[in-house]
Amino acid sequence: MSEDAKILLTKIGEDTSLRYAINLITSAALACQKRKGKVVEMEDISRVYELFYDVKRSTQYLMEYQSQYMFSEVAGEEGDEDEANAMVS
Incomplete structure (x- = not known):
């Protein structure tokens, strides 16, 4: 996971809940795989944040x-x- 993605995920976790942020990690990893990426980026976190x-x-x-x-x-x-x-x- 990139540093920018970690920072964004931390901010989301502070604003919402730890459970929600953990679920976003799994979903963002799947989004990363779909775009054939190796590292979860901010765009993956943002995409799943918009979906869920x-x-x-x-x-x-x-x-x-x-x-x-x-x-x-x-x-x-x-x-x-x-x-x-x-x-x-």
């Missing part, structure tokens, strides 16, 4: 686009609340 969201970015994405998901309007309507609860059960 951490909990914080995933939550932010879901909050931002929640109105586009099925049943998003059901929770907001009082009359359909019992029906929505029945669907979940």
Whole structure:
């Protein structure tokens, strides 16, 4: 792994979690193999970071686009609340 890739991975690990950073190492190694590289570079880390969201970015994405998901309007309507609860059960 190149020094630049290690620095980027360290920064990502500090901002997210150690578990997420470790999973990125494995994914970045696979991305490196796919491009037929010998050393994991920053571009590999960046690519897998864009593909796999951490909990914080995933939550932010879901909050931002929640109105586009099925049943998003059901929770907001009082009359359909019992029906929505029945669907979940």
